[in-house]
Amino acid sequence: MFRRSPVLSGLLRYLVEETVAGRAGTLKSFIVAVDALGRKENFDAASDSSARVQMGRLRKALENHYAQTAIDDTACIYLQPTSYVIRLAPLSVAYPALNRPIAEELHKDGRTPDARPDMTDNNARAETPRASGSRSGRFIRRPYMVWLIVFGSMVLGAALIQSFQLGSKAHETYFSPVLEIIPIDSGDTPEARQTSRLIASLLADDLTRFKISRVRLGDKNSAQGQADDNASIYRLYSRLVTDDAQQATLFLNIDDASSNVLIWSHTLILPKNSEQIRAALIPLMGEINGPHGVIASNEAVITRIGNPGGYSCLLKYFEFIRFDGHVMEQTVADCLEKPVAEKTLAGTMLGVRAIFEIEREKDPKRAAAAYARGIQYARAGVKIAPNDPWANFAMARLSYMKRDCAVARFYTDQTLEANPDSPVFSAVLAGIGPMCNYPGSQSLLDQALQNQSSYYARGRLLLVLASISQNRPEKIDDIYPGERPLSRDNIASYYLTEALIAAARGNRVDAQRYWHMFATHAPANETADEKLRTIIMIPMLRQRVIRYLEDASVAVDKSAEDRSAPPIASDR
Numbered sequence: 001m002f003r004r005s006p007v008l009s010g011l012l013r014y015l016v017e018e019t020v021a022g023r024a025g026t027l028k029s030f031i032v033a034v035d036a037l038g039r040k041e042n043f044d045a046a047s048d049s050s051a052r053v054q055m056g057r058l059r060k061a062l063e064n065h066y067a068q069t070a071i072d073d074t075a076c077i078y079l080q081p082t083s084y085v086i087r088l089a090p091l092s093v094a095y096p097a098l099n100r101p102i103a104e105e106l107h108k109d110g111r112t113p114d115a116r117p118d119m120t121d122n123n124a125r126a127e128t129p130r131a132s133g134s135r136s137g138r139f140i141r142r143p144y145m146v147w148l149i150v151f152g153s154m155v156l157g158a159a160l161i162q163s164f165q166l167g168s169k170a171h172e173t174y175f176s177p178v179l180e181i182i183p184i185d186s187g188d189t190p191e192a193r194q195t196s197r198l199i200a201s202l203l204a205d206d207l208t209r210f211k212i213s214r215v216r217l218g219d220k221n222s223a224q225g226q227a228d229d230n231a232s233i234y235r236l237y238s239r240l241v242t243d244d245a246q247q248a249t250l251f252l253n254i255d256d257a258s259s260n261v262l263i264w265s266h267t268l269i270l271p272k273n274s275e276q277i278r279a280a281l282i283p284l285m286g287e288i289n290g291p292h293g294v295i296a297s298n299e300a301v302i303t304r305i306g307n308p309g310g311y312s313c314l315l316k317y318f319e320f321i322r323f324d325g326h327v328m329e330q331t332v333a334d335c336l337e338k339p340v341a342e343k344t345l346a347g348t349m350l351g352v353r354a355i356f357e358i359e360r361e362k363d364p365k366r367a368a369a370a371y372a373r374g375i376q377y378a379r380a381g382v383k384i385a386p387n388d389p390w391a392n393f394a395m396a397r398l399s400y401m402k403r404d405c406a407v408a409r410f411y412t413d414q415t416l417e418a419n420p421d422s423p424v425f426s427a428v429l430a431g432i433g434p435m436c437n438y439p440g441s442q443s444l445l446d447q448a449l450q451n452q453s454s455y456y457a458r459g460r461l462l463l464v465l466a467s468i469s470q471n472r473p474e475k476i477d478d479i480y481p482g483e484r485p486l487s488r489d490n491i492a493s494y495y496l497t498e499a500l501i502a503a504a505r506g507n508r509v510d511a512q513r514y515w516h517m518f519a520t521h522a523p524a525n526e527t528a529d530e531k532l533r534t535i536i537m538i539p540m541l542r543q544r545v546i547r548y549l550e551d552a553s554v555a556v557d558k559s560a561e562d563r564s565a566p567p568i569a570s571d572r
Contacts, residue, residue: 005057005061005258005259006232006256006258006259006299006302007037007054007256007258007259007261007298007302008054008057008058008061008259009302010036010298010301010302010303010304011032011036011037011054011055011058011301012058012086013301013302013304013305014032014035014036014301014304015036015079015084015085015086016086016305017304017305018084019085019086024084024085024086029051029052032051032055032084033050033051035301036051036301037050037051037054037263037298037301038263038294038297038298038300038301050261053261054261055079055084057259058079059078059079059081062076062077062078062079063078063095063098066091066094066095066098067095067098075088075089075090075091076088076089076090076091076094076095077094078094078095173308173309173310173311173312173338173340173341173342174231174303174308174309174310174311174312175230175231175310175311175341175342176211176212176213176214176231176310176311176314176342176344176345177212177213177214177231177232177233177234177295177299177311178213178214178215178216178231178232178233178234179207179213179214179215179216179233179234179235179236179254179288179289179295180216180217180218180233180234180235180236180257181200181203181204181207181215181216181217181218181236182218182219182235182236182237182238183196183200183217183219184196184199184200184238184239184240185237185238185239185240186239186240187240187241187242189242191242191246192240192242192248195240195248195270195277196238196240198274198277199238199240199250199277199281200217200238202277202278202281203236203238203281204217206281206282206285206421207285207288207289209285209389209418209419209420209421209422210285210286210289210290210291210419210421210422211314211344211345211348211388211389211390212289212290212291212293212295212296212299213234213289213295214231214344215289218235231311232256232257232258232299232302233256233257233258234254234255234256234257234263234295234298235254235255235257236252236253236254236288237252237253237254237255238250238251238252238253239251240270247269248269248270249267249268249269249270250267250268250270251265251266251267252264252265252266252267252268252284253265254288254294254295256298263294263295263298264287264288264294266284266287268280268281268284279450282421282450282451283423283450283451283452283453285421285451286421286422286423286424286451286453286456287453287454290422290423290424290453290456291318291321291424291456292318292322292424292453292456293453296315296318299311299315300315300316300318300319303315303316309335309338309339309340309341310338310340310341310342310345311342311345312335313332313335313336313338313349314345314348314349314352316328316331316332316335317332317335317336317352317356320332320356321359321458322458322490329360332356332360333356333360336349336352336353336356346381346384346385347381347382347384347385347388347390347391348381348385348388348389348390348391349381350377350378350380350381350384350385350391350394351377351378351381351388351389351390351391351392351393351394351395352390352394353374353377354373354374354375354376354377354378354381354391354394354395354398355374355393355394355397355398356374357370357371357373357374357377358370358371358374358398358401358537359537362534364533367537371398371401371402374394374398375395375398377394378391378394378395378398379395381394381395382395382411382414387414387418388418389415389418389419389422389425392411392414392415392418393411393415393425393428393429395407395411395414396408396411396412396414396415396429397428397429397432399411400432400433400435400436400538401537401538403435403436405435405436405437408435408436408438409436409438409439412429412433412438412440415429416429416444420447421451422451423448423451423452423453423456423459424456424459424462426444426447426448426451427448427451427452427459427462427463427466428462428466429444430444430445430447430448430463430466430469430470431462431465431466431469431541432469432538432541434469434470435469435538435540435541441470442470442472445463445466445467445470445472445475448462448463448466449463449475449478449479452479452480454480458490458493460479460480460482460497461493461496461497461500461535463475463476463479464476464479464497464500464501464504465500465536465541465545467479467504468500468504468541468544468545468548469541469544473504473505476501476504476505479501482494482497482498491521492518492521492531493535495514495515495517495518495521496514496515496518496532496535498510498514499511499514499515499517499518499549499554500545500548500549502514502552503548503549503551503552503554504548506551506552507552508552508553508554511549511552511553511554512552512553512554515528515549515554515556518531529556532545532546532556
């Protein structure tokens with residue numbers, strides 16, 4: 001069952017991680033739905049019972065697994081009702097219905113299996129049952145078993161997940177998922193059929209520009225849960241409804257084909273004009289198939305544990321960026337060293353590796369060496385995959401850093417030709433394009449604002465930086481309002497974003513307040529100014545940001561590099 005259910009495999013991974021880290025006892029269904037099942041933080045927890053449903057399926061799947069494989073009194077993983085804590089106990093305790101003789105012996109002394117002390121709970125005491133002949137009693141009385149349980153929960157959990165998800169050790173890489181576009185249900189009118197054909201064409205064309213999933217056309221019966229290479233399959237269903245006033249509404253849903261679980265839905269009121277229809281669909285492309293979209297988020301949960309290589313390394317890099325994850329740095333570095341079996345990802349992985357080299361290097365003295373490594377990877381990427389968006393984006397970004405403007409402008413055009421719909425590419429390039437007088441910088445910012453996605457929280461910071469870089473603070477009003485993130489990893493970036501918005505609007509009180517919060521949430525070994533330097537690595541853009549902050553009376557203790565830099569000519 002687990003081989004055909006990556007959702008359950010990812011959920012089990014997540015619970016093992018949280019249990020080992022000691023956080024599982026505080027989990028709630030909302031947190032599980034967001035962190036493990038890929039729900040947005042603003043989803044309706046009252047009507048969406050996905051966490052409870054999937055937990056019930058996981059408990060049943062584990063019981064079925066042990067019913068087929070467990071030997072008498074085997075140590076088993078189990079979950080108590082209403083609990084998210086992964087526990088390890090003998091079969092007789094974990095699943096008494098599967099071990100009836102021992103269960104009956106335990107009941108003779110008036111105790112039930114649920115009364116057994118939980119060996120993963122630090123406050124539990126090892127009690128000796130009165131039925132001295134019980135094998136579970138001998139198991140619990142041995143002190144060294146406590147340590148075996150802690151270690152075994154990690155090892156056994158990882159082993160179960162490996163067997164459930166991959167099925168065989170022969171699969172040494174994790175392939176990108178498949179997104180099947182199911183024909184649109186539009187009714188019988190000629191106008192509706194024409195509109196549905198236009199929408200299907202736009203979806204198929206634009207979604208393929210992203211590298212998160214392999215897009216193909218399908219039908220309602222074609223997806224069987226896994227592709228030939230054991231990759232996951234997702235299905236995009238659409239329904240077009242036209243009312244009496246000829247107003248068309250498009251309903252879109254994506255489900256995980258292996259479990260038939262809905263993971264995303266959206267309702268869109270369609271404009272009349274075909275160009276306006278495309279413009280209305282563009283923001284959804286990144287939300288569906290972008291690096292921080294719903295499919296990537298779902299797959300990230302599935303591949304969170306282990307480094308099988310290939311596509312999973314791409315997801316780990318996106319998590320490293322999304323959560324500013326210094327803890328993940330070495331994991332990503334090790335993963336990117338692995339060979340790429342999926343040839344269509346070769347250019348993408350080289351481009352990502354090029355960017356990772358400069359983003360992980362925090363020491364200014366080693367920045368030149370990081371750039372040299374990065375540009376080698378980027379050049380290799382565009383050589384083997386000239387049209388790959390990530391390889392071209394890496395070449396553009398690194399060329400801007402070195403002010404190699406002719407090369408930077410060329411690869412900016414190449415990136416946007418490969419994928420003009422990416423909220424990441426357009427926002428970053430809109431911010432650094434003015435450094436080399438890229439002629440389309442202003443229209444690129446307008447496009448980035450159109451492409452912005454609520455799924456990419458740090459995109460707000462990129463759009464603010466782009467508005468400041470172009471001295472167009474009025475564009476900040478077009479950026480989606482942000483909420484304080486639940487993840488502590490993104491708190492610092494959130495406060496920096498709010499400080500810059502306040503400074504650009506001339507609100508000194510809020511600018512100073514948010515800058516202080518940014519400083520408070522910087523890592524213990526970094527000052528706020530050092531943190532600013534790691535977020536904004538390009539000196540020219542960083543100096544412009546500092547000027548906005550200083551104009552708002554924010555005291556910024558500039559680094560030696562920024563103190564010695566020539567002032568930027570006033571253009572405000």
